[in-house]
Amino acid sequence: MTKNKRLVSRIPLLCAALLIGGMVGAAELFQNKEIIFPEIAAIAAGSLLTPKPAWRTDALHTFAAIAVCAVLGLCIVLWMPGAVWLQMSAAYLLASALFLLSRTSFAPMLSAAVLPVLLQTESAVYPAAACILTAAILLLRAILVRCGILADAPFEKLPKPDAAGVLQAVLRWLLVTAVIFAALKLDLRYAAAPPLLVAFTEFWKPEAVSRKRPAAVIALLFFCAGCACVLRYLLCVRLSLMPCIAAFLTVPAVYGIMKRIGLMLPPAAAVAILAFLIPEQALFVFPFQILCGITVLTCLSYLYREISLRRKVLPGNALRHPVR
Numbered sequence: 001m002t003k004n005k006r007l008v009s010r011i012p013l014l015c016a017a018l019l020i021g022g023m024v025g026a027a028e029l030f031q032n033k034e035i036i037f038p039e040i041a042a043i044a045a046g047s048l049l050t051p052k053p054a055w056r057t058d059a060l061h062t063f064a065a066i067a068v069c070a071v072l073g074l075c076i077v078l079w080m081p082g083a084v085w086l087q088m089s090a091a092y093l094l095a096s097a098l099f100l101l102s103r104t105s106f107a108p109m110l111s112a113a114v115l116p117v118l119l120q121t122e123s124a125v126y127p128a129a130a131c132i133l134t135a136a137i138l139l140l141r142a143i144l145v146r147c148g149i150l151a152d153a154p155f156e157k158l159p160k161p162d163a164a165g166v167l168q169a170v171l172r173w174l175l176v177t178a179v180i181f182a183a184l185k186l187d188l189r190y191a192a193a194p195p196l197l198v199a200f201t202e203f204w205k206p207e208a209v210s211r212k213r214p215a216a217v218i219a220l221l222f223f224c225a226g227c228a229c230v231l232r233y234l235l236c237v238r239l240s241l242m243p244c245i246a247a248f249l250t251v252p253a254v255y256g257i258m259k260r261i262g263l264m265l266p267p268a269a270a271v272a273i274l275a276f277l278i279p280e281q282a283l284f285v286f287p288f289q290i291l292c293g294i295t296v297l298t299c300l301s302y303l304y305r306e307i308s309l310r311r312k313v314l315p316g317n318a319l320r321h322p323v324r
Helices: 003-009 011-029 039-048 059-079 084-102 108-119 125-146 163-185 194-203 214-238 243-261 266-274 286-310
Strands: none
Touching: 003 011, 011 039, 011 125, 011 243, 039 059, 039 108, 039 125, 039 194, 039 243, 039 266, 059 084, 059 108, 059 125, 084 108, 084 163, 084 194, 108 125, 108 194, 108 266, 163 194, 163 286, 194 214, 194 266, 194 286, 214 243, 214 266, 214 286, 243 266
């Protein structure tokens, strides 16, 4: 690869870093952390930093999914009574239903609904920021495709969900509810961080590369969370630099970790940016809570797969697999 081609190939990474750094900078400028939408890092990773889009979706479905789910999460906080874990469970359930009906594989929409519930957001700033940032990513992708830097990809809707797919979604909801309940009761709230629930949902896709490398998934999410916390601590706490600088540097750092491990997993980027939303005193425990949560969720999805293989039937997949 020539020098010019290498420089051109870095443009999507620079665009993602500038957008995410700008998002954190805007939150600092306006003293409103609800502007920070961590899942935008996952959308950027899956739309700009991979050779082809990470999900079967298009710009219209992506924007609509984020907008509807962000408003849904806010409405649950404002009008649904009950404990936080129950609200999070309801948000995941309703977003999962929309996910199935959308006939896309765009799982980050789940996080858009659950995050405001976890944070108990009560302001319209959150859905507005989510929509604006998502539109910015989609616009950037369209420009880069037009310039020939990224390749376009046609969108074909997934088949309509069958009974097995619906049952699988219900089982995922029950397992996620159990994890959310345990995490909040044990005061390990970040073990149920929304990007982890997105990763858990994506594990269930038969074609997902991540499901074949559970140890790599766990390591990736832990290192990305740890990297973001270290950068925020060193640059913002110790050196008193602006958080936008740390966020800007976090994007290439996370991309480097993904390349090193050999696994492009968009939720890992969202986990890293979530580190800029948590209280300063939680920086030292955040990576370990992420480690705890992703380990449990990965084990649950792996256990489900093994049970399905032993029964020689994998719900949602028409192929039968021999027991190994």
